[in-house]
Amino acid sequence: MNRRDSVGWRVAVLGGGAWGTALALAMLHAGHSVRLFARDEETVASIRRGENPRYLPGIAIEPGIEATSDVKTALDGADCVLAVTPAQSLRAVLAGAKPHMPKGVPIVLCAKGIERDTGALLSAIVEEILPENPVAALSGPSFATDVAKGLPTAVVVAARDNGMAANLAARFSAQNLRCYSSDDLIGVEIGGALKNVFAIAAGAVSGAGLGASAQAAMVTRGFVELRRIGAAFGARPETLMGLSGLGDLMLTCSSAQSRNFAYGLALGQGKPLAGLPLAEGVPTAGIAARIAAERGIDAPIIAAVSAILDGTITISQAVSTLMTRPLKTETDA
Numbered sequence: 602m603n604r605r606d607s608v609g610w611r612v613a614v615l616g617g618g619a620w621g622t623a624l625a626l627a628m629l630h631a632g633h634s635v636r637l638f639a640r641d642e643e644t645v646a647s648i649r650r651g652e653n654p655r656y657l658p659g660i661a662i663e664p665g666i667e668a669t670s671d672v673k674t675a676l677d678g679a680d681c682v683l684a685v686t687p688a689q690s691l692r693a694v695l696a697g698a699k700p701h702m703p704k705g706v707p708i709v710l711c712a713k714g715i716e717r718d719t720g721a722l723l724s725a726i727v728e729e730i731l732p733e734n735p736v737a738a739l740s741g742p743s744f745a746t747d748v749a750k751g752l753p754t755a756v757v758v759a760a761r762d763n764g765m766a767a768n769l770a771a772r773f774s775a776q777n778l779r780c781y782s783s784d785d786l787i788g789v790e791i792g793g794a795l796k797n798v799f800a801i802a803a804g805a806v807s808g809a810g811l812g813a814s815a816q817a818a819m820v821t822r823g824f825v826e827l828r829r830i831g832a833a834f835g836a837r838p839e840t841l842m843g844l845s846g847l848g849d850l851m852l853t854c855s856s857a858q859s860r861n862f863a864y865g866l867a868l869g870q871g872k873p874l875a876g877l878p879l880a881e882g883v884p885t886a887g888i889a890a891r892i893a894a895e896r897g898i899d900a901p902i903i904a905a906v907s908a909i910l911d912g913t914i915t916i917s918q919a920v921s922t923l924m925t926r927p928l929k930t931e932t933d934a
């Protein structure tokens with residue numbers, strides 16, 4: 602569908618954090634009417650006042666977004682639902698929304714992660730809890746503040762059904778938000794989830810002062826691990842080379858604007874981690890390391906990040922282990 606053919610939808614956004622608020626603005630700019638569910642009244646009140654200082658400071662929220670702490674109100678009459686709470690909260694949020702969920706409307710996953718306790722991809726959680734709603738994912742290199750400011754951004758919208766992905770991409774696209782479509786849902790999810798782990802590693806490399814060469818080596822070899830795990834899940838290589846894989850890896854491994862990078866930076870500098878903003882790579886590192894080990898996938902950087910976060914090894918021990926592994930051909934599987 603050409604974007605000019607799209608008609609305004611009623612979009613429900615579940616989550617009043619940085620990304621939920623930015624996407625609510627993006628949906629408004631794409632011509633949709635928007636209801637945003639935030640669980641805390643303080644966030645609802647501030648969005649109604651035209652700001653969200655806790656999660657998206659410095660961004661003016663123009664009128665038109667209807668904020669509510671009542672999920673039923675948010676979902677009433679929705680044509681489409683964006684799920685924008687942290688990955689580890691998705692199951693609880695969907696369970697709470699289920700009684701009010703309009704039948705058959707797409708659930709678009711905007712979180713990036715793997716469920717820590719089960720190893721489930723987020724699409725599997727939607728399919729388990731809301732089997733009557735088709736699932737899609739929106740991912741790619743897109744900082745909330747950039748999108749909220751209307752800076753040019755490209756993302757990918759994926760669904761198993763190519764027609765649905767193209768429809769959503771057309772409806773979500775606006776002047777400065779370009780949405781590509783894909784039918785590789787799993788590939789798009791894997792890229793978005795795993796890049797956060799490498800962003801933590803990149804921040805740690807920077808924080809520990811290991812140098813720009815180490816940084817480039819880590820990101821490159823991290824991408825090899827991302828592709829190996831992606832392949833095991835059936836992701837297409839070209840998806841992982843795209844916006845949701847390589848694109849987001851480039852963004853978040855190179856900028857302290859990334860909360861995952863910033864988390865790694867603090868780790869590398871030996872600074873306190875308590876109270877830092879959400880870093881989705883923390884829970885995902887452990888479960889990704891477990892998945893790789895269980896499936897016999899060689900993923901030493903993910904294992905190292907997981908062990909550093911667990912406190913079982915130090916960064917310098919991780920570097921030493923990584924650097925003294927048996928030598929091999931670069932393209933070994």
Ligand SMILES: NC(=O)C1=CN([C@@H]2O[C@H](COP(=O)(O)OP(=O)(O)OC[C@H]3O[C@@H](n4cnc5c(N)ncnc54)[C@H](O)[C@@H]3O)[C@@H](O)[C@H]2O)C=CC1
Pocket residue numbers: 616617618619620621639640641644656685686687688690693694711712713714743744745746878879881
């Ligand atoms: N901030 C960004 O630039 C981007 C974030 N994302 C992804 O979006 C997801 C959400 O991230 P942010 O909005 O940035 O995080 P955030 O920390 O800014 O906000 C999270 C929001 O979720 C709410 N929440 C948490 N648990 C909840 C629950 N059980 N029920 C209802 N609400 C709950 C919090 O109250 C908060 O409003 C993450 O998976 C993140 O990786 C994706 C692309 C860009």
Ligand SMILES: O=C(CO)COP(=O)(O)O
Pocket residue numbers: 713741742743744745797800849852853858859860861862879880881
């Ligand atoms: O996923 C993101 C940008 O694409 C946001 O990354 P952080 O969660 O690391 O800030």
